């Protein structure tokens with residue numbers, strides 16, 4: 001399903017909420033919405049100017065919520081498999097209420113320990129809170145799987161969380177070296193440049209510009225509601241951050257604001273859309 005605007009999205013969300021509420025109130029056994037759980041739209045929680053705090057994605061559990069995989073996490077390389085999990089809440093039951101965050105109630109990121117193999121997927125949820133995704137981990141090694149979502153704490157306040165679990169792909173693992181820092185990288189047929197340097201405890205702009213055949217691309221499209229998505233992973237512990245840009249392009253660039261939580265090396269995964277296709281540029285950045 002493609003949602004083409006906040007009004008459409010808000011209407012759909014309201015309808016889903018209502019539907020779910022009715023089902024609960026009458027104890028109906030009617031099937032769940034096919035792809036979307038009960039959700040409410042979240043305003044741009046980390047859009048333009050936001051100060052980015054701590055990293056997440058270190059743990060199966062945080063703030064009373066726990067990611068529970070439904071199957072063993074040793075998998076063969078390359079096989080496309082169903083991966084299923086639940087998020088259990090502070091009451092011990094599965095969470096079924098999520099906030100739509102950038103058009104999706106759940107963002108699922110897979111990355112190998114050597115920071116290669118990035119995947120950004122969107123699982124679907126059944127009425128009992130079970131999330132499923134078709135997942136292929138192509139090469140041997142240890143992969144971290146991140147569930148990035150917004151739900152509600154027991155007081156009803158929105159709670160963004162990133163929980164994580166690790167999967168092992170058996171086989172001979174030859175870690176790739178993290179590429180050295182560069183301000184210009186290729187992304188399929190595009191070239192992407194990075195301006196700005198994150199600093200510790202100081203929010204700095206990061207501008208990403210997309211070029212095709214040397215000319216600036218002026219008609220980037222919104223992908224999941226934004227002109228770009230930036231996932232930041234810290235080398236050493238795979239700490240995770242998902243940042244969204246200013247709502248509009250700034251001088252043709254996709255502009256993020258970012259404060260680094262520590263010195264060190266980070267890998268930046270920038271996704272953008274052009275001609276209905278999503279592309280990814282990966283940068284290595286050293287924060288002094």
Ligand SMILES: [Cu+2]
Pocket residue numbers: 104106107108120121122224
């Ligand atoms: Cu996503």
